[in-house]
Amino acid sequence: MLLNQFLILGALLFCMGVYGVLTRKNAVMVLLSIELILNSVNINLLAFDAMTGNSDGNVFALFIIAVAAAEVGVGLAMVLLIFRNRKNISLDDLSEMKG
């Protein structure tokens, strides 16, 4: 297998995630797109790990999975808080800090 087939797949998923983050209105959908980005990074790490042969990439991927779980927990708690205060989770309406 070529290294590039995994890297290109990761790049494609990453760009999909970037598009989703930029276009989605719903905060939960933005978090879903962020998960897409994190998964693409993990594919890259494990592809390089399989190329080099040591297991460092596996450790990094496990760390990223743990950080992603923490991120989703806090992110969804924030979305819940926003929903409770404003009765919707549209990110475009959250413009209090706009200068």
Added chain:
Amino acid sequence: MVLASDIQVAQNVGFAIIALTMIIAGVGVIAARNVVHAALSLVVVMAGAAANYVLLSAEFVAVTQVLVYIGAVMVLFLFGVMLTRAQVGKDAEVNNKNAVVAAPVALLLFGVLAYVLLKGFSDDKIAATTGNGAKPQDTAAISDLIFKPYLLPFWALSFVLLAAVIGAIVLARKD
């Protein structure tokens, strides 16, 4: 020189199927109008990623991906969707006006990334892991790495998780 044994037809066919499934499901994540459909498409993407990890002989990470992502994170997402459902269901416009800018940005980013990758890693190969016992000590090697050289980051990560748990409770609790 490319030998016939280097091509690994079975792995490449498997990769093609997995990659195609992941790309279709990924388009589902960013194009679905319903949040639940997007979340369920993300399950397919994550399962495909786990299959890719198995293909890359990273079994432990693949199992962790299934347990943590498909098991825990998706349940969390579905709870989040459920608890914030009121406005989401019949909102006609799920995307904002940025799509006109975001599509060229994403395409340009992919073009640059693909160019750099194809130029930089044009014929780097992943070592064949066929045959029995290619990397038999893999999970043991991971645990050796986590608990020896990466012990301090591991502790830091434990504190990050603890802080995230407490922070999520503080943010989400009603008082």
